[in-house]
Amino acid sequence: MSSKNLDMLGSYQEVADKLGQQAGHKKWEIVKAAAGLFIRKGTLNTGVRDIAEASGITVGTLYHYFKSKDDIITAFLDFAVMGTNEFVRMTTEVLAKLQPEEAMKRALRLYMEYTNEAQSIVLFWHQETRNLPPDQRKRLMENDMVLASLFEKLIELGRQQGIYKIKDTALAAHSIIVLGDMWAFRRWWLGRRYTSDQFIEKQTEFILHGLYNGSI
Amino acid sequence: MSSKNLDMLGSYQEVADKLGQQAGHKKWEIVKAAAGLFIRKGTLNTGVRDIAEASGITVGTLYHYFKSKDDIITAFLDFAVMGTNEFVRMTTEVLAKLQPEEAMKRALRLYMEYTNEAQSIVLFWHQETRNLPPDQRKRLMENDMVLASLFEKLIELGRQQGIYKIKDTALAAHSIIVLGDMWAFRRWWLGRRYTSDQFIEKQTEFILHGLYNGSI
Amino acid sequence: MSSKNLDMLGSYQEVADKLGQQAGHKKWEIVKAAAGLFIRKGTLNTGVRDIAEASGITVGTLYHYFKSKDDIITAFLDFAVMGTNEFVRMTTEVLAKLQPEEAMKRALRLYMEYTNEAQSIVLFWHQETRNLPPDQRKRLMENDMVLASLFEKLIELGRQQGIYKIKDTALAAHSIIVLGDMWAFRRWWLGRRYTSDQFIEKQTEFILHGLYNGSI
Amino acid sequence: MSSKNLDMLGSYQEVADKLGQQAGHKKWEIVKAAAGLFIRKGTLNTGVRDIAEASGITVGTLYHYFKSKDDIITAFLDFAVMGTNEFVRMTTEVLAKLQPEEAMKRALRLYMEYTNEAQSIVLFWHQETRNLPPDQRKRLMENDMVLASLFEKLIELGRQQGIYKIKDTALAAHSIIVLGDMWAFRRWWLGRRYTSDQFIEKQTEFILHGLYNGSI
């Protein structure tokens, strides 16, 4: 499970380098190790000692790269935010040329695939928000709003062309996100019954029908 | 907000007595106080000292009633589970006499009202599961399955009468739960835009249309 | 050496009770132990573990009584300040009935005796000021000004009666304090050559002659 | 303020070379940087990292020049001691040709000017002694005795010529030093009210009158 998350994070390697010049790689290693622990045990149950051990260094060294535990969490969140922004950017680009209906199907698939990869972030979002300092929490909320507005625009587009009857596009957008996210936070049940593809297909249909006819 | 949660818990007073003979009431007071803190700050950030203070007693006394902090959490979960069971029992009873479509509408409203009241439990479920020992975690999962099967049965009923086309009733049931729960865990956004009633109405419609037509 | 300091502190026992009702005594024990260490090794070189050990308790218990190391230092300073205030109050009272010259002699003796007893505080003042947070530092400075104004008033009195020619009474007052304090901070040399009484007598004479004739 | 101290140290450049052949200069730079920090924050609050940074090098390099933090402190003390010795040598030379009274006035002025420049050392002496290992502490004490004996000789001279009545020349010498040093360690109050010159003039008069008449 956690390996997947880390792979996903790994794909933003280029972005990782922004953490620092040469130090980037090592900081990255640490964040990856920390991410794995954060997801498995939560930030509160993960000690800096655990992170150091998982990174193959000692606590002293850890503090050579990060000046506090919060700093590590922040770095982890940086990737969450970067990841989402990247996802939105890429998705927007892809969808530009498609018809509304096709675009929505495509977006749903992309988002669920993203959710599949970025489970760690989704779970973090659902489970750790409360334990974060307010400014970090705000970052995550804003991050979520960026996602929501992506879907809202797509719905709005379809509605203008008379494809969807749904009126409250904002709420629908949020519902869509939640229905995608559940792949991450209900994995304990879904994972035993569906492949990722199956889930995507079924969920897409459920959502589309909700959109087609919802008249409120 | 949290007072509502506690009121909800309060309605299961009769069940509280099972905790002990005379001690029941006091234990109950403590659990109520603890619940409020758990929801606001999480179990990890809530100290036994906080709980004692919120209960108007001292740590020493607290340990007369509960033999550990985990014990308090367990007691809290007892109520979560009892609450859900009670909800399912009552709902089942109410729905018995209704037509499938009406029953579903009713069930959705009841569930969302329950979610509204029992936010604490929903949030706990979404956020704290990971911090619990495996056996406790399992209890919560089972609890969730009980809810899911309630909805699954309702869907199945409608499908047999040709009302719903949706095929995967289990997944649909889980989706419904998630769409209800989001009232609790996305309150930060929903709370500013919708009343509880508005949310219920809109969400019901979205769900029903998903069910009507979903053909997978 | 340090036993003397603590005895001196001990004489303000009654004041110690203000620290708390029943807890007062224990807090007092801890502050006494801490004071001994602070004087011998400085606040920075004194660990909370050292204080706990010297108090015959464990660190956990220490933090039951004080919420931080700074808190202990503050409590210690409380006594410094109380001690000085008490000294000023008592001295003022005693001097009220005396002629200026006699009053000054008396005040000098009292102050040096006080310095003798309260070495710990004098040393603390001279050596640790820099390591204290600004507000604490300010308290000590104000404390020192209280002492200075005591002497300044006495000088002023004598000057009005034509006994002293010295003009800058404020500077003279500060010089007097320093000449008394040196008994504490140059003890390493003075202690080997003078008894407390000898020092007081000699220093009094030196000071008085400075006052009689200083015309600037 | 601290720049002055360092300038003062800087004037003993020739002495610095004794530290090492080629390395002398660099070591000197480091000690100067360290001195500034020691004075401002104390030795305990100054990290080797701070020293390195203030010297424009890195920790690793620092340890090429000094084998420990204590080593740097020792080097700093070397300058304190050298400075005092230099001061005593120069002063003795200057005074040789003057009459006792004039010599004393001159010595007082020179000492206070020196104190003004070498605040760092004075403060160090008053505040950090305790944190030093015994042998270093002893060096500083001896240093102080050298100063004291300078003044003692001057007093003795005046006494022999019947100018001063004071009997305890040693104590008087120490008092003089303290009255000069207070310019450094009570700067927080004196600095706001007097210029260096004003202080020197007033203090000289106060001291002289103490010497003229003190009969003990």
Place this chain on the structure above:
DNA sequence: CATGAATGAGACTTCATTCAT
């Protein structure tokens, strides 16, 4: 029943020092 003092393991963090490059 109730108290709150006492405990000690463990959390986060700092820092002087070493060493491979």
Place this chain on the structure above:
DNA sequence: AATGAATGAAGTCTCATTCAT
């Protein structure tokens, strides 16, 4: 010479739990 990554001991503080009163 110079670097800075690495170390680990030690420091301050928290907290669930126990126990004598």
